[in-house]
Amino acid sequence: MHIALLGRQPALSIAELERTYKRVSWFSADTALVDTDSIDIQKLGGTQKAGKVAFEVQSTNDWRRVSDAIVAHYSKKWGTYDGKITLGLSAYGVDVNVRDLQKVGLILKGKLKGKGASIRLIPNQEVALSSATSHHNKLGLADNKVELLIIKGGKSIIVAESTGAQNITALAARDQGRPRRDAFVGMLPPKLAQIMINLAGEITKDPESDLTSPRILDPFCGTGVLLQEASLMGYAVYGTDIAEKMIRYSRDNLNWLESTYRFTTQWYLHEGDAVDTKWQQPVDAVVSETYLGQPFSAPPSLAKLTEVRGNCNHIITGFLRNLHPQLKPGTPVVIAVPAWKDTEGRFTHLPLIDTISELGFEQVKFESVPTEQLLYHRPDQVVARELLVLTTI
Ligand SMILES: C[S@@+](CC[C@H](N)C(=O)[O-])C[C@H]1O[C@@H](n2cnc3c(N)ncnc32)[C@H](O)[C@@H]1O
Numbered sequence: 001m002h003i004a005l006l007g008r009q010p011a012l013s014i015a016e017l018e019r020t021y022k023r024v025s026w027f028s029a030d031t032a033l034v035d036t037d038s039i040d041i042q043k044l045g046g047t048q049k050a051g052k053v054a055f056e057v058q059s060t061n062d063w064r065r066v067s068d069a070i071v072a073h074y075s076k077k078w079g080t081y082d083g084k085i086t087l088g089l090s091a092y093g094v095d096v097n098v099r100d101l102q103k104v105g106l107i108l109k110g111k112l113k114g115k116g117a118s119i120r121l122i123p124n125q126e127v128a129l130s131s132a133t134s135h136h137n138k139l140g141l142a143d144n145k146v147e148l149l150i151i152k153g154g155k156s157i158i159v160a161e162s163t164g165a166q167n168i169t170a171l172a173a174r175d176q177g178r179p180r181r182d183a184f185v186g187m188l189p190p191k192l193a194q195i196m197i198n199l200a201g202e203i204t205k206d207p208e209s210d211l212t213s214p215r216i217l218d219p220f221c222g223t224g225v226l227l228q229e230a231s232l233m234g235y236a237v238y239g240t241d242i243a244e245k246m247i248r249y250s251r252d253n254l255n256w257l258e259s260t261y262r263f264t265t266q267w268y269l270h271e272g273d274a275v276d277t278k279w280q281q282p283v284d285a286v287v288s289e290t291y292l293g294q295p296f297s298a299p300p301s302l303a304k305l306t307e308v309r310g311n312c313n314h315i316i317t318g319f320l321r322n323l324h325p326q327l328k329p330g331t332p333v334v335i336a337v338p339a340w341k342d343t344e345g346r347f348t349h350l351p352l353i354d355t356i357s358e359l360g361f362e363q364v365k366f367e368s369v370p371t372e373q374l375l376y377h378r379p380d381q382v383v384a385r386e387l388l389v390l391t392t393i
Pocket residue numbers: 185186187188219220221222223224225226240241242243246272273274275289290291292315
């Protein structure tokens with residue numbers, strides 16, 4: 001059993017896990033239990049850290065009990081270990097301060113002195129080490145680099161051994177190092193691109209395909225963030241966009257990615273309006289941040305909202321109508337569409353969502369979250385991205 005520390009939008013993160021690992025359940029508001037033997041964290045956009053569950057303490061507020069259990073478990077486990085162990089401690093939701101947390105490490109260090117592992121304890125600035133600190137110290141990436149994740153749930157506290165933290169430095173380098181950026185079309189965060197690709201579930205290659213990997217189409221590819229993340233995840237990619245400039249930008253960014261990360265991928269780009277383009281086959285999945293309309297810094301008037309929503313609905317409906325006959329039944333389609341937040345924090349959705357089956361698509365249902373919670377937004381944003389996870393009927 002593994003436990004995952006979810007990102008800033010836990011509903012999206014748990015949906016990503018459910019689609020990837022199937023048996024998933026909430027442990028607390030921002031953590032999830034995942035019934036799997038291993039988790040590849042660098043392929044997940046929505047999980048900050050993951051760990052293998054070591055043991056569970058049936059109490060939520062007795063730090064002494066947790067501390068004693070950790071000392072007992074690890075002084076036994078490392079009592080015969082011959083070598084150095086780098087140890088990091090991170091507590092989530094647990095009622096403990098930095099001093100008491102570090103004390104556990106110091107007690108353990110003392111107990112093992114002269115008879116087993118020697119421990120180098122990573123100092124805590126906060127009760128939880130940042131993902132950057134964990135990743136930088138390679139915690140969870142070798143047997144002797146251990147980070148204990150101490151996580152409070154509804155009825156118990158779980159102690160897990162981290163199997164790695166999200167490499168946010170690499171994500172930021174991809175995001176900021178790209179030669180072509182365009183603030184106006186708005187750039188998809190790479191983490192959200194990874195989440196969207198994983199929400200497509202298992203993508204299988206068309207048996208008639210000449211390509212070596214399944215191919216993902218993004219018909220609104222813009223600067224190509226989704227194409228970049230998909231190619232790093234091993235997919236062949238196909239991008240189209242109505243703007244010639246965006247095709248150039250995607251091409252430059254993909255060339256940059258290949259030379260920076262020293263790999264080659266199969267990619268194909270051309271200009272095209274998503275409402276009437278005939279795409280080349282194979283298309284094994286469609287994953288796309290579609291047209292989101294204009295950005296707003298404050299909620300628009302009702303008249304303006306009606307106009308923008310109608311316009312987006314028209315373009316995206318036209319796109320789905322054009323797309324459907326070009327896909328084989330069962331093809332996964334994951335699209336981000338706009339939803340607008342009002343001053344009370346309520347969202348106005350696109351009308352097409354309620355009639356999606358008339359367009360030939362079925363919404364995938366998740367056990368851990370209702371589909372209407374698959375929204376990505378920041379508190380200061382008016383336009384949210386609503387994720388529609390669909391299967392072609
Ligand atoms: C929200 S942006 C996508 C940004 C992209 N995910 C990225 O990372 O840069 C939407 C894109 O859709 C394109 N677009 C707008 N209407 C279109 C249409 N009818 N067909 C194809 N592309 C369209 C725009 O040129 C823009 O690049």
